[in-house]
Amino acid sequence: MIRALRYVGQAAVLAAFVAVVGFFSSNPSFRHFPEGEALLKVSFSHGGDRKVECRKRTREELAELAANMRSALDCPRERVELRFEIDLDGVPLYQALLPPTGLAGDGPSRVYERFALPAGRHVLDLRLRDSRRSEGFDHVAREAVEFAAGESVAVDFRGGEGFIIR
């Protein structure tokens, strides 16, 4: 009788163990994203212009350089920081100065942001300055986008193509 009870106890412990394993393996459910909203992702990796314009070296300067280093142009590596702005339906959504990456500040600037928006039609104004100018923008785009609930829309940027809605 006691042995039978022990077997029952062992079965109960193992059943409880696998019940815990089985349950928490996929329960309870977790709502990651609110119902009725859509996701806007904005991400790009883009290098701005050089912070200082290239300068032609003088003959004296070239003479001082080793023969294999005599490049006619002196181009400091550092790039400008990008000015990036997004307006959603005419209201500012995101504004940032994106510094260049790299120890010497000569790498591309990068951004990765995500915004949950109410589903529906929205107008996106995208502005990017990647030159040495102090005012205005070099790339501007206005797009009306239909955001379905649960949809993910990505905004990318490529130097030759401008803003891309994906």
Added chain:
Amino acid sequence: MTALQRILRPAFWRLDDWTSRVFGAAWNPLYNLGALGFFFYWIVAISGIYVYVFFDTGVTEAYDSVAYMTEDQWYLAGVMRSLHRYAGDAMVVVMVLHLIREFAYDRLRGARWFSWLTGVPIILLVLASGITGYWLVWDQLAQYVAIATTEWLDWLPIFGEPVARNFLAPDALDDRFFTWLVFLHIAVPLLLLLALWLHLQRVSRPRINPPRGLAAASFTALLVLSLVVPATSHAPADLAKVPTVLDLDWFYLGFYPLLDLWSHGTVWVTAAILTLTLAAMPWLPPFRRPAVAQVDLDNCNGCARCAEDCPFNAISMEHRTDGKPFDREAVVKDSLCVSCGICAGSCPTATPFRRAAALVPGIELPDATLAALRDRLDRMADADGQQVYLLACEHGVRPETLQRPGVAVAALPCVGALPPSFIDYLLSRCGAAGVYLAGCAEGNCHFRLGDTWTEARLDRQRDPGLRKRVPRERVRCDGFEPHQSARLRRSVATFLDNVRELPPQEIPSARQLGARFGRAHGDGGVGSS
């Protein structure tokens, strides 16, 4: 920390006791948590190899191949997939229980720091193994995990490009990503195996395989679960959509909701603080470190029994340095010694019958010398031979609660620290009616092997064995959880009644008694051996 241990420890005493009653000590799952973890690892590995045969690496192929296993070949590949998942989950459960239990019993300090510290990366590698596995399915859960993980990783300024850009839009992902993932999902578990090997390096005779019956029962339980509730996938991943409601595997992905609630930096800082705190626990106060074992070369004959019996590989046999005609000598590595005294219990020179010279064995604990123990036992001697000596482990039932008429109680750092010759001594020289050794509960020795070696010595299966002249019926050894003082008292009372009914044994001579009591009163060292 101590307050938390004070809460957890009694809970584990009772849980250990209850599961021992149900499963028996040998099969007790709580005594085999580490071994079960290994067993589940092997199930995961073998089922994973089978599943890999059918797995295709590709943006659409990955999901389709998993769906084929789950739906078309559910009877084998589907079961293997389920076993792969559930055994992985079970591994997390036993790992966490193992961690909490070792913490509750304070088995992390002193020489045990190494196993504790190497356990920390094991936790991280187990989680990383599971998380990379969830990516491979490439369903909505995989999409969520992949994006959340890479966004979290991108917070660290170590990547050239944001890794999460790989999941920006459907056309951003290519098949090579899955080849890379498969590599990760194989490499990380292999690293885990290496870490597990490291984890056991300072443990003598580690138990890495559970008893066959327990292993069979656990496997059967997981198999039944796999058949009744097969592991399934979410809808296929679609980077143009946001996964909304997810059936998380809370064992591996339980912290992911924090990434939605807190900033990524906060989650990193929290994870770092938790990891560092966990890693630093062996060195957090209160710190108690008794003196480690010391070798007395004048009495060490290099027999190596102490090195054989040490549960933590703290003793090595080195070339003799004192010119004595023995090949080797015992050397204690202080950093590995847990001061259990099991080495003293194994030393053949640790005999209390020595009278011509001081009782100094080849190895012993300076804070619990055998000479002091013999003095204490001598003082408790009862000439009428009706007394039982109860020698109780300090880590079991508190010895001071066991004082009763007819019972002389002495505490030991571990029952394994008692040389069997002391039992002979108590019965033949101290007039004991019986000797009762009360250790930790069977299979749950605080110093891992003390109870095992003691049983083997009493059964004369391991040196130094109990002498044949010692009547075995007058010696008993049992294990108890610290809260089982009432059960121990009852058991001792029964033992006392039983030994009193035995025919009288040889009474020590008056000369012997005189010598004993004389020495005990301070004119020490005089007597016969």
